[in-house]
Amino acid sequence: MFHFTATYTDLYQLSMAQVYFNKNENQQAVFDYYFRNLPYKGGYAVFAGLEELLDIIETLRFSEADLEYLKSHDFEPAFLKYLKDFRFSGSIKSMAEGEVVFPNAPILEVEANLIEAQIIETILLNILNFQTLIATKASRIRNVAGNKTLLDFGLRRAQGPGGYYASRAAMVGGFDGSSNVVTGRDFGISISGTMAHAFVQSYDDELTAFRDFAKHRPKNCVLLVDTYDTLKSGVPNAITVAKEMEERDQKLLAIRLDSGDLAYLAKRSRKLLDDAGLNYVKIAASNQLDEYVIQSLQNQNAPIDIYGVGTNLVIGKPDGALDGVYKLAFANGKPRIKISESISKVTLPHKKQVFRVFTEDGTMVGADAVALEEEWHINRMHHPVEPFKNLVLTSLKQEPMLHPVMESGKRLNPKKSLQEIAAFSRKQVNALPDEYKRFDNPHIYKVGISTQLKQERDKLIEQHKE
């Protein structure tokens, strides 16, 4: 639905680009995308947004309106002409969308000339940071919801058009469907919905409202039962309509609870439905749900079949942002580093590869080793900050995680469907040991650096000190 134009960027990218353009020297550069802190005090994140991003980058252009606008911002005519013909022509290596990812290991690496690499920085961060934040939230919710149906109902409270990608990212993380119609159209998301309180209110009585709805929308019919009194009015009226539907060879799909004590109301509603011979009618629940509320409802054995999750999902409450960054690792023929008073914020130089470590039988060891690109087996992985902490990996299986996804500005593989990405993600999350998935003080996944990379980094730090 959204078309991104190349001015969807920070002005400084264009200012820097103007300078690089004038210098006109070897400008091949490498940038790493990674984040520093896991969202939600969790033990992992789910990488999302990649397949959309590749499409966006492949087609990113400065429009006539962009160029006309930029004329008044002190860019030189030759540079504006360059922007007119701008195409991203670089290469990208990345982990797969849906992969479980951890702080401080590159998730994606851009290799391009400095101008192009800078122009795409903002949109790359904007797309990946947000979708990874939301996919991670969705994944946490899926982890506690078992095989219950999870629906995204958040569009009205989403951060404006951010809601479009929130719905997409929710599916990557394990949701089953969304109320957001346009994401059904564009991403093939299964869309669903019930009725609003306003629908019931617009009638003089609840029973007539239910009857009309069931008559005109008999398929996947869900009745909202809490407009007046859930147990005394809503559920009994829903039962009446369900029985009438049976006479027409139709089945009521579900009732929806949207207020009150959901565990109590679900149990009482279940009993009323079962006593009426309607054990096939499901119970949907919504109202400020998140992974903690759903965990509590599950622990109470609340007979809820469908959870509708809104605000807390689509805005990634309480964090609201992933702190992903895009850092220069190589430029003009040399490895590059950013010094910081805190060594934990010093960047890693050179083109790199990330190796995920497994035991012989394929179990995750809980370690990712960041290495130089040309390394192929890491014998020892060092803590990036603590000088004496390290891990011997000699006899362990190691899989490279960064794979080419774009070359010369063209994506290398057909776009994966959202369903494919979601299935992959679920497999990866399931393979991650439970200790990393618990909510309270999850086990810390180790991300270290190879001996060679450590030597390169420390050498550059020394050089800068001089």
Added chain:
Amino acid sequence: MFHFTATYTDLYQLSMAQVYFNKNENQQAVFDYYFRNLPYKGGYAVFAGLEELLDIIETLRFSEADLEYLKSHDFEPAFLKYLKDFRFSGSIKSMAEGEVVFPNAPILEVEANLIEAQIIETILLNILNFQTLIATKASRIRNVAGNKTLLDFGLRRAQGPGGYYASRAAMVGGFDGSSNVVTGRDFGISISGTMAHAFVQSYDDELTAFRDFAKHRPKNCVLLVDTYDTLKSGVPNAITVAKEMEERDQKLLAIRLDSGDLAYLAKRSRKLLDDAGLNYVKIAASNQLDEYVIQSLQNQNAPIDIYGVGTNLVIGKPDGALDGVYKLAFANGKPRIKISESISKVTLPHKKQVFRVFTEDGTMVGADAVALEEEWHINRMHHPVEPFKNLVLTSLKQEPMLHPVMESGKRLNPKKSLQEIAAFSRKQVNALPDEYKRFDNPHIYKVGISTQLKQERDKLIEQHKE
């Protein structure tokens, strides 16, 4: 930049619409937009998004792709034909964009047939909730920043395309500019930017990087001084370049600090600049700023001229969402109400007007009275929940706040510029007494209901109890 299609909505809006379509009776309805809780534990909010929303509603259509997609979702052909010709043809009354607003008083009222009113609900909430959240955050930051320059730097951490409207809303709330180029193009926002650490890193030394930048981007030139060592390297190199610029009759605009103790570094940098005769060179600061950090910096008299605010602004941290709702007040010729176990969640029936109360000399009294539309002066305003609390308003000035902005689907006034909206908002915020603007336990602005509205509401509650 974004084109919203009419399927940017929740499926249930279309399901309900199908039912209303089949019923084909008098379906004139009135919906109120309001929120229940102020964001950031603050004392007021700044209403934003209206002028964009009116454009969106005026042009909202179902595209061919929408209709093709909806075919597979059990809608009847006659209804799909209706959607093909869909236009919003209703009326909207609203408070002005930029107005200071308070919980539980309608900010906007939609009068339309039920189908149209439901179809626009989701996008209305999506646009207004988010922009009001961000404009309010920006306004709080402006309140403590005095006349310092405030710039939005948040696009990379924004919630995907939500960043587009975040920049817009930041201006409504009092920001001066943004790094977000496309919002300059589309909203006339003043855009600005400096350089990234990557720019400095891409050179073998900082001084050459600064020199090149100043040479090719001399206008509004800002040098980022913390890549290696702010006081030992960054500021001295910036001073060298500033002096070289003077020889070319150019002036360095500012240096930027992006890490470390900003108050300390700003004071030390100011001294170095002043000692070099560069008292015109400004100091910009960024790095996880919000209204509390800026207040602290201001209290310390940190000599910072320009604040760059990112994540905390554009995601409306820590709330992330405004709980705005859209509630039915009138339908099919009758006032409508939603009953709740808690009277604070019972909705207000009928078409309404909101009166803001002032003393004779125009000072805000701190009270908004919600009344029936036909009332013109409120003698007594009742607490909406507490039965014995009320306020006599007889001798006070009262101004109606809801004014027609759209009739028969057409906006009544030309679109206001963002600058005009922002100026109006600042005037309104300035007129609000300080007690409502402080961060800790702000004074509670009173929102009550007129005697007539109370009687109507209570009568309907009684009827529903029977």
